[in-house]
Amino acid sequence: MKQAQGAFIVGMIFAIGLGLSGMTQPQKVIGFLDLAHWDPSLLFVMVGAIGVHAILYPIIRKRPTPLLDTKWHIPTRTEITPRLMIGAAIFGIGWGLGGFCPGPAVTAMASGQARPILFVLALLVGMVIFSKVDRLIAK
Amino acid sequence: MNMDFLNALLGGVLIGVAVTLMLWLNGRVTGISGIIAELLSTSGRRDAWRSAFLFGLLCGGFLLRLLNPGFFENTTDRGIGTILLAGLLVGFGTSMGSGCTSGHGVCGVSRLSMRSIVATMTFMAFGVASVWLFRTLIGGG
Numbered sequence: 001m002k003q004a005q006g007a008f009i010v011g012m013i014f015a016i017g018l019g020l021s022g023m024t025q026p027q028k029v030i031g032f033l034d035l036a037h038w039d040p041s042l043l044f045v046m047v048g049a050i051g052v053h054a055i056l057y058p059i060i061r062k063r064p065t066p067l068l069d070t071k072w073h074i075p076t077r078t079e080i081t082p083r084l085m086i087g088a089a090i091f092g093i094g095w096g097l098g099g100f101c102p103g104p105a106v107t108a109m110a111s112g113q114a115r116p117i118l119f120v121l122a123l124l125v126g127m128v129i130f131s132k133v134d135r136l137i138a139k
Numbered sequence: 140m141n142m143d144f145l146n147a148l149l150g151g152v153l154i155g156v157a158v159t160l161m162l163w164l165n166g167r168v169t170g171i172s173g174i175i176a177e178l179l180s181t182s183g184r185r186d187a188w189r190s191a192f193l194f195g196l197l198c199g200g201f202l203l204r205l206l207n208p209g210f211f212e213n214t215t216d217r218g219i220g221t222i223l224l225a226g227l228l229v230g231f232g233t234s235m236g237s238g239c240t241s242g243h244g245v246c247g248v249s250r251l252s253m254r255s256i257v258a259t260m261t262f263m264a265f266g267v268a269s270v271w272l273f274r275t276l277i278g279g280g
Contacts, residue, residue, distance in 0.1 A: 001164070002187075003164065003165050003186070003187070003188045003191075004187035004188045004191035005191070006160070006161075006164035006165055006188070007161065007164075007165060007187075007188035007189070007191040007192040007195065008191040008192065008194060008195040008198075009160070009195065010157050010158075010160050010161045010164070010169065010192060010195060011157075011191070011192040011193065011194065011195020011196040011197075011198070011199060012195045012196075012198055012199040012202070013153055013156060013157040013160065013199070014153075014154055014157035014158070014169070014195070014196060014199065014241075015195065015196045015197075015198070015199020015200050015202075015203065016153055016199050016202065016203065017150045017151065017152070017153030017154035017155075017156070017157060018150065018154065018199075019150070019199070019200070019203035019210040019211075020146050020149055020150035020153060020210075021146065021147050021149070021150020021151055021153075021154065022143065022146060022147055022150065023150070024200075024203070024210055024211050025210070025211070025212050025213065025214075026213050026215045026217070027212075027213065027214045027215045030215055030270055033263075033266040033267045033269070033270040034267075034270045034271075034274070035267060035271070036271075036274075040144075041143055041144070041147040042147070043147075044144055044147035044148045044151060045147045045148070045150055045151035045154065046151060046244065046245070047148065047151060048147070048148045048149065048150065048151020048152040048153075048154070048155060049151040049152070049154040049155040049158070049245045049249075050151075050155065050245060050248055050249050051151075051152070051155060052151075052152055052155025052156060052159060053155045053158050053159050053162075053245060053246065053249035054248075054249040054250075054251075056155075056159045056162075057159070057162065057249050057250050058250075060159065060162055060163050061162075065166065066162070066163060066164060066165055066166030066167075067163055067164050068164050068165055069164075069165055069166045069167075071166065072166040073165075073166050073167045073168070074166070074167075074168060074250070075168060075237075075247075075252070075254075077237075077254060078252075078253065078254065079254070080253060080254055080257050083235055083236070084236050084237060084254055084257065084258055085236070085257065085258070085261050086235060086236070087231075087232050087233070087234070087235030087236020087237065087258075088232065088236040088238075088243070088257075088258040088259075088261035088262040088265070089232070089236075089261055089262065089264075089265045090228050090231055090232030090235060090236070090265075091228065091229055091232030091233045091235075091236055091239060091262050091265075092232070092261060092262035092263065092264065092265025092266040092268075092269060093228055093232070093265050093266070093268070093269040094224070094225045094226070094227070094228025094229035094230075094231075094232055094269075095225075095229060095240075095262060095265075095266045095269070096265070096266040096267065096268070096269025096270040096273070097217065097221055097222075097224060097225035097228065097269055097273065098217055098221065098222050098225025098226065098229070099213075099215055099217065099225075100222075100225065100226075100229070101171075101172075101229060101233075101239050101240045101241075102171040102172045102175055102229065102233065102239050102241075103171040103196065103239070103240070103241050105226075106171070106175075106193060106196045106197065106200075107196050107197070107199060107200040107203070108200065108211050108213075109197060109200065110197050110198075110199075110200025110201045110203070110204050110211075111200065111204055111208065111210075111211035112204075113211060113213065114219070115213060115217070115219070115222050116211075118219060118222050118223055118226065119222050119223075119225060119226040119229075120226065121226065122222070122223045122224075122225070122226025122227045122230065123175070123226040123227070123229050123230035124175070124179065124230060125226070125227060125230060126226060126227040126228065126229065126230020126231040126232075126234070127172075127175070127176050127179055127230040127231070127233075127234045128179060128230075129227070129230075129231055130230070130231045130234040130235055131176075131179070131234065134234075134235075
């Protein structure tokens with residue numbers, strides 16, 4: 001198996017998980033973020049996902065390398081920066097507005113509905129705007 | 140509500156399995172915003188695994204649609220303008236903050252990354268504020 005084939009299978013499993021969990025339904029996300037009329041579903045999604053991954057992560061990392069690559073590609077930064085927090089805040093606001101985050105939005109494009117497709121288009125524009133702003137600030 | 144909770148948990152477990160598989164096979168974190176952002180640059184496009192992953196998401200989506208279009212039911216009242224603004228903010232914010240719910244929320248938190256724990260708490264808090272503000276100013280669902 002090659003890395004791309006593996007990644008494709010990962011994508012399919014991820015999408016099915018998203019669908020089953022209800023995260024491709026924006027009202028369930030907004031319901032989780034609406035403390036007044038709280039839908040706790042997303043909490044259980046996180047518990048399920050983190051529960052599995054947190055236990056298996058250290059076990060897998062004991063290997064010298066991943067199965068299909070020569071080295072690990074795990075982020076190494078540790079500093080909590082204003083950039084991290086402001087970015088997360090902006091993301092959070094957008095997430096609460098639309099009820100979409102990147103994964104569910106891409107998956108929901110398969111529905112053919114306008115909103116996920118437009119969301120993803122706007123997301124791409126937002127990413128490009130940021131990279132340009134970032135480059136300008138660096139100067 | 141009972142079925143909801145079980146489906147949510149099972150769905151979450153599948154997501155956990157998916158990101159664990161990505162780690163085991165390719166040694167990578169499944170940060171979907173990062174995967175998309177990298178594809179916008181030529182260096183990111185060199186590796187096939189990123190587009191393969193996103194294609195997998197789409198194919199999984201089509202499978203879900205075949206099984207039950209209800210998986211994508213959207214009963215929110217957020218219109219096109221709101222959705223476009225939301226997309227812009229999510230694209231901008233995830234790039235600036237180096238991650239989203241999959242990268243920070245699932246992968247980062249699972250490996251006890253302080254950056255990810257802080258980022259996750261931050262976007263959750265602002266998500267709550269965003270919904271509250273919308274409801275207060277505009278109302279509805």
